[in-house]
Amino acid sequence: MAEEASGTSSSVVALPQKVTLYSYHLSSCAWRVRLALLFKGIPYEYKAVDLLRGEQFTDEFTKLNPLQMVPVLAIDGVTLVDSIGILLYLEERFPDKRPLLPKDLVQRAQIHQVVSLISAYIQPLQMGGILATIEAKFGKEEQLKWIQDIFRKGFSALEQILIRTAGKYCFGDTITLADIVLVPQFANAIRLQVDLAPYPTIQRVGEALNELPEVKSSVPANQPDAPKL
Numbered sequence: 001m002a003e004e005a006s007g008t009s010s011s012v013v014a015l016p017q018k019v020t021l022y023s024y025h026l027s028s029c030a031w032r033v034r035l036a037l038l039f040k041g042i043p044y045e046y047k048a049v050d051l052l053r054g055e056q057f058t059d060e061f062t063k064l065n066p067l068q069m070v071p072v073l074a075i076d077g078v079t080l081v082d083s084i085g086i087l088l089y090l091e092e093r094f095p096d097k098r099p100l101l102p103k104d105l106v107q108r109a110q111i112h113q114v115v116s117l118i119s120a121y122i123q124p125l126q127m128g129g130i131l132a133t134i135e136a137k138f139g140k141e142e143q144l145k146w147i148q149d150i151f152r153k154g155f156s157a158l159e160q161i162l163i164r165t166a167g168k169y170c171f172g173d174t175i176t177l178a179d180i181v182l183v184p185q186f187a188n189a190i191r192l193q194v195d196l197a198p199y200p201t202i203q204r205v206g207e208a209l210n211e212l213p214e215v216k217s218s219v220p221a222n223q224p225d226a227p228k229l
């Protein structure tokens, strides 16, 4: 990874006055935004939206996001929806606070390729609603096969990319947006009992990411709306 992405928090850009993240502890998309806010050192208020109880369908929440999904981020007097749009806003608004994209255009494109592979292929095909429909129509066994197939195709492609680009993390030894989207997907793979043996690079990078303090504090179990054990 080029040095330009390895900067520290040297920015003089003032922090926004109030930042509110609408999140659900188990949402992988909201987890991406929690991570970016933590890496960039932007304090935020956590507003829980209980997806299991259907709070995303209330009139109040639909006004914030007509697609009725988390995450939503209120920042700088605007309301932003969609995790990738939010990540790009944070990166462009606070480019010097722990940069998550390098300046090199080819590397940026490769990082966007990984972000897209995970956020536009792997994650949408295993959303809770889709898995519930498959289970209801075809049963638990077919649902598991569906999950395994998505991961097999998605992670095989990702492994081939990361073999060439990874250092300690997805692109060299610097955290980028690719790592931000990988963290929740890696956790989902483990939760859904995906065999990671065919993907040694993903496994190594995922485990290295899990050691970071920002990752530890952003995990679902550490969110205010996680069930108390």
Ligand SMILES: N[C@@H](CCC(=O)N[C@@H](CS)C(=O)NCC(=O)O)C(=O)O
Residues within 6 Å of the ligand: 026, 027, 028, 029, 030, 051, 056, 068, 069, 070, 071, 081, 082, 083, 084, 119, 127, 128, 129
């Ligand atoms: N492309 C959107 C997808 C957001 C998304 O899929 N959110 C899920 C949780 S990870 C959700 O809110 N689902 C609510 C539902 O399925 O009713 C993003 O990246 O933010």
